[in-house]
Structures are given as structure tokens and as C-alpha cells.
Amino acid sequence: MDINSKDKDGNNGFTLACNNNQNVDVIKYLVNDLKMDINYKNKDDGNGFTLACDNNQNVDVIKYLVNDLKMDINYKNKDMIMDLL
Numbered sequence: 001m002d003i004n005s006k007d008k009d010g011n012n013g014f015t016l017a018c019n020n021n022q023n024v025d026v027i028k029y030l031v032n033d034l035k036m037d038i039n040y041k042n043k044d045d046g047n048g049f050t051l052a053c054d055n056n057q058n059v060d061v062i063k064y065l066v067n068d069l070k071m072d073i074n075y076k077n078k079d080m081i082m083d084l085l
Contacts (some may be wrong), residue, residue: 003034010043011051012036018048018065022058031069038069045078046069 001022006012011019014036017027030036041047046054049071052062064073 003036006042010041011046011054012040012042014038015042015048015051018061019051019055022056022061024060024064024083025052026057027061027064038065038071041077045076047075047077049073049075050077 002061003013005052007016013034014027014030017030031038039050042051049065052065056062066073
């Protein structure tokens with residue numbers, strides 16, 4: 001399987017996991033073991049952090065992205081939307 005494959009919206013495994021997956025260990029596996037790019041952006045410039053804030057119900061996922069991966073909490077997608085607000 002190609003870990004760099006993308007869907008029609010440009011999402012890869014990392015962005016999809018941040019958006020939909022409630023298990024933070026899956027995201028850790030993608031980052032730590034598969035070395036997926038945490039700075040990857042989809043076609044709308046959404047990254048793992050913005051997608052997690054938009055849709056993920058597990059606050060531990062967002063905490064992992066911010067505290068452990070040091071993702072930028074001020075990042076804005078191409079629509080200039082900060083999903084945290």
C-alpha cells in the first residue's frame with residue numbers, strides 16, 4: 001500500500017486520521033512508525049490540526065497534535081479559517 005496516496009480532496013492517511021479517527025495511537029503510528037508528514041496540507045490547505053479541530057471528538061487527538069507534535073495553533077486554511085475559533 002502506498003502511504004502517500006490521497007483521496008479526491010487531497011487528504012492523505014494522516015489528515016484523514018486526524019479528521020475522523022478517535023484513537024490517538026493510530027495517529028502516533030502514522031507519524032512515528034510510518035513517518036508521515038505532519039505538515040501535509042490537502043487541496044483546501046487543511047492540515048491535520050485544522051481537520052481535527054473541525055471534526056474530531058477526541059480532545060486527546062488535538063492535545064497530541066499541539067503538545068507533542070507542536071502543530072501551529074494559529075494556522076489558517078486557504079479560506080483563512082482558524083478551526084479553533
